[in-house]
Amino acid sequence: MEKMGANEPNLEEFFEQRKRIRNPLVPIGALMTAGVLTAGLVSFRRGNSQLGQVLMRARVVAQGATVALMVGTAYYYGENPWKSR
Numbered sequence: 001m002e003k004m005g006a007n008e009p010n011l012e013e014f015f016e017q018r019k020r021i022r023n024p025l026v027p028i029g030a031l032m033t034a035g036v037l038t039a040g041l042v043s044f045r046r047g048n049s050q051l052g053q054v055l056m057r058a059r060v061v062a063q064g065a066t067v068a069l070m071v072g073t074a075y076y077y078g079e080n081p082w083k084s085r
Contacts, residue, residue, distance in 0.1 A: 023073050029066030036062055 040055030 023070065025069050026066060026073070029062060029069055033059055033062040033066055 036055055036059040040052050040059060043049075043055060044052040
């Protein structure tokens with residue numbers, strides 16, 4: 001017995017793919033944030049607290065840029081969550 005709608009495309013996958021097409025820089029920003037965070041934690045672990053502090057500040061900047069990209073592209077494409085419907 002076949003599931004009802006088994007031949008229909010999955011809408012969640014479709015919308016996720018569209019988000020990636022519209023926001024190609026957001027996953028890159030998230031990876032950069034994770035990379036800087038990892039490097040900062042490693043430098044703290046090795047005892048280089050000065051470099052660790054610089055990397056933690058860089059992480060905050062990368063994270064802020066990623067959030068700004070998310071908000072900016074959502075606003076650009078008309079997905080403003082603060083707009084009343």
